[in-house]
Amino acid sequence: MRRSHDVSADTRTRILDAAEELFAEAGYNGTSTAGIAKRAKVPKGLVFHYFPQKIDVLTTLIHERTFVEEVSDAETVHGDPADALSGLARRFPLRASPAMRRILFREADTHGSARERLRRVNAEVVRRARSALELTLPGSRGDAARLEAAAATFATVLLYQEGLQHLTGQHVDPDAVAELIVHALGA
Template sequence: MRSPDPQHRSTRTLILDAAEQLFAANGFDATATAAIAAAAGVPKGLIFYYFPTKDAILSALIAERVPAQSLPDLASVVRPGDPATSLMNLDAALNLRGQRSSVLRVILWREADGHPDVRAQLRRLRDQLLDVTARVLQASTPGPVAPGTLRDCAAAWVSALFSIVTTDRLRALDGLAGPGTDEIGTVSRVVAAALSHLTEPLPHPIR
């Protein structure tokens, strides 16, 4: 099987690079196909040779340029008996708020409302984070916890993380400094406190 023609790959990449920059700066709806062609330095007609619609460009960006989340090994983040610190460690390992990819940092969040492909990618990301968060909580919480409780606490933490990521993006657009780790630390402690309250005490051995 022949490898893709280098010129084909280069032109397609130029188009995606230009679209990524413009979608991040101006939004999908405000970006004309002609502007993408101008930024890529290619004729407008060539855009449609590679992508039949502007939506197809966005779908390609989401499919190809959302960095795969490398989920950490539990041993690297879990502190036994300390769910709050474990969640803080998970946040640092994921580095979701520090991603440099404009597709993940800006476009994914901004365009989810209007585009099914973007929403599907966001759901996949959320499902990944829910799974690893529940496992971190289970491994770090002293005493048994009902699976539904673990899932609910994980969902609360992931929802808060997504909200903070979105707020960080808006701060960045306005040139404001982010809140650092204080906000996610507060949420981690609240989730840990709720989990502690709902944890079943270990049974005393029968003598």
């Protein structure tokens, strides 16, 4: 016999799973709570039992199903500057399903929790890129403004790539971008 806690957790998970699918397909505004309930196979009132407002479903998805991985600089840096940036691109710090990535990028303009999560991703990529450049370009710390601009440019391209890939399937080669940035720095 299943305990009521297990049933509650299963129901809540089914609601979140349904919302994730629907928000990724149709967007937050294009999804109704009735649609979430139908997809989750629960009464509409049960959606409101767990999530008093539809925005609470979105916020919960973002907080529980996306994660910004933070690592030490030593884990991110090796080789020459372009290789270090390329390695960073391969270890992009956003941990989320493809559906959640699509939701984040789609909803960032209108929902603060999505915007804040992407802001944290951007800040982590800039931090890692700046640190990688500082550690692989001896004597570069004296030119902090150029390093910050290079790191911000690299982060912008990576975030643009994430959004572009989910919307169009196109891909920007991060290795080529890393080479361009390092070349622009004169390294």
